[in-house]
Amino acid sequence: MDRTTFTYDVEDGIAHIRLNRPAAFNTMNGAFWAEFPAAFDEIAADMRVRAVLISSTGRHFSAGLDLKWAAESQGRAHADPGRARESFRRHVKDMQQCFEAIDQCRVPVIAAIQGGCIGGGLDLVSACDLRVGTADCFFTIQEVNVGIVADVGTLQRLPYLLPQGLVRELAYTGRRWAAKEALAQGFLNQLHDTHEDAVAAGLALAREIAAKSPLVITGIKQVLNAGRDMTIAQGLDYVAVWNAGMLQGEDSSRAIAAQLNKGQASYGDLAP
Structure with missing residues (x-):
């Protein structure tokens, strides 16, 4: 299928997804929510794939949900409020499935993170098996700052990865969570000086995994x-x-x- 939000290739048993909307800080628009799970359908069917690397382009890994698209999505109305809310629930469940595809992927998924990893970006990397980052990367549970209860996986997965007190602080305050703190708390497996080094480290981990049974x-x-x-x-x-x-x-x-x-x-x- 044609992809507008990321590139996808498979080489030596490693599937590499690169988010590719740097001018928009790799925000997640309507096309992303359709294209991303479709890529994982391809991975599921391709027995050559033994590991997955998700990286990004530009200054930030992802600024999360495309708020303009989200506002338009919420604007779909039905005369009956119950039916409107039921439709929106299905909409949220479809978005959740996008990152559930990472969690349930047959093979390990590694994220290489640079710059901001905000809102939906944190949902995405929380579903990955391993995470490497740059010294300037940071994370934010942004939803609290835009009047939303985070609903695409962060609040469900972070408590398995981090202490409850820290999860609650990040969720309640929406503060920036810096790379060194994320490394110390075990959320990041490795920290590197540059974006290129982080991607190279992610590929090295993927190759090591791909060499195993x-x-x-x-x-x-x-x-x-x-x-x-x-x-x-x-x-x-x-x-x-x-x-x-x-x-x-x-x-x-x-x-x-x-x-x-x-x-x-x-x-x-x-x-x-």
Whole structure:
């Protein structure tokens, strides 16, 4: 499909999405909300893909929701207020699914962040598995500053990534959360001086992941995601069943042989 809000390519098992509206600070307009999940549909169907990198262009990673488009979307009215509100609920659920596609992606997703990562931008990177940033990057739960309860994932995912007190402070105040603080709190995995260095670091992580068994990597992500909503006992049972079902393939023997020979194993793609 034609894309107007980002570029997309796959090379050496890594899908790279680059937000590409720098003049508009990569705000998320109507086209973005349609194009972004479609790209993840492609990733889901492409067994060559073993990791995803999301980067951006220009001064800021993303200034979040395109407020003009959002105002127009809210303006769709129906004579019956109940039907109007039900329609808007479906609209929000569709937007939520955009970043749920990251969370539920078969492979790990890495974000390389520069400058401002605001509102919807924070929703996006909160759904990623790993985050690297530039020294000048910052994050803002902007919704509180425009009279909205953040509703596309930040308030649901950040409490799994950060202390409750910090999440509540950021959500209540809408203050800038600087890169060094985000690194110290574990939200950022790495910090780099320049945008180019951050993207290079994100690609290096993606390549390292892509060299592992894709069967094991997808299993790790499935087990970690499932464990968020389970007790420890349930999580242990889930991974026992997973390994009982998936560990009978050839990847384990290849990995062990490579370790014994101090070499690098080669793994086939998952079945389509």
